Amino acid sequence: MAMNSSKTLFDSAIEGDRRALAKLLTIAEEGGSIGSYEQKPSWILGITGPPGAGKSTLIDRLASNWSEKGESIAILAVDPSSPVSGGALLGDRARMVFSDPSKIYFRSVSSRGSSGGISSGVRRMVEVLQSLGWDRILIETVGAGQGEFAIASVADRVMLVEGPDRGDIIQAEKAGILEIADIIACNKSDLPGSLESANSIKEGLSFSEGAPEVVSVSALKGSGLDDLMERLDQITPNPDRLLMRSAILLDSILADRMRSRPSYEGAMRAMASRTIKPDEAADMVEFDNGRV
Ligand SMILES: Nc1nc2c(ncn2[C@@H]2O[C@H](COP(=O)(O)OP(=O)(O)OP(=O)(O)O)[C@@H](O)[C@H]2O)c(=O)[nH]1
Ligand SMILES: [Mg+2]
Structure with missing residues (x-):
């Protein structure tokens, strides 16, 4: 029994046993208890953006560069095997072979499997990685919906990766991702169109106070990375963005908790059958000892 206890797994993981680490992360992802350990200070970056923008390629570059400086990097990639992104997971694994394996850990996180929602699963996994003393923790999520924002908001800083010809789109999305990145x-x-895209994004942001910085990079060719790394290390928390991210994460935790209440299903069905009004359906969801 002792062999399977979290304590033993934790000790093995801290000694560099990757299978123990993987098991520990699975326990965390599924909502199990891993005990309470001291969370060492880590640097946590959320990376989000549209499919195929180059998030994984960029992460791999950054991780390689940081590991060369002796830092340890753990990467959590949320659902990289979605239908849209196809074989990205295999790509990620293949690329990781070239990096120093002792300093870099890659783990994909399924959008199912975590109890109480993905953002909670990711949050618990990040806590495990922090306790084990990983210097930098990176979280990759695809897309730009509330769910992805919540996952990225687990991090204490957020980077949006965009591709060429996105200037107009991102201006239209202003109220979303730009408020948390x-x-x-x-x-x-x-590639052609990338600088135009960067300029158009910068232009769109020029009137907003405390707007995110815009940096041009090529993950493929490796250009602009030193500048990006420097800026990433200099990010100072903007109070409005911190508030926005906290609100998004809190909403997601509360929503996940609500959905797990036994009375939720009945309320949803009653609302769908139009026998009661939405507010009445909401009233049907029961709280537990005054808690959501
Ligand atoms: N030309 C060029 N291609 C790139 C660059 N960065 C990434 N790519 C290519 O873009 C494609 C998608 O790259 P990924 O790193 O998998 O993109 P991603 O954002 O992680 O994709 P998903 O996880 O599927 O959303 C791959 O074919 C990469 O080789 C770049 O800087 N320049
Ligand atoms: Mg990817």
């Missing part, structure tokens, strides 16, 4: 990396600067 500290920095925007306009990737694929080696």
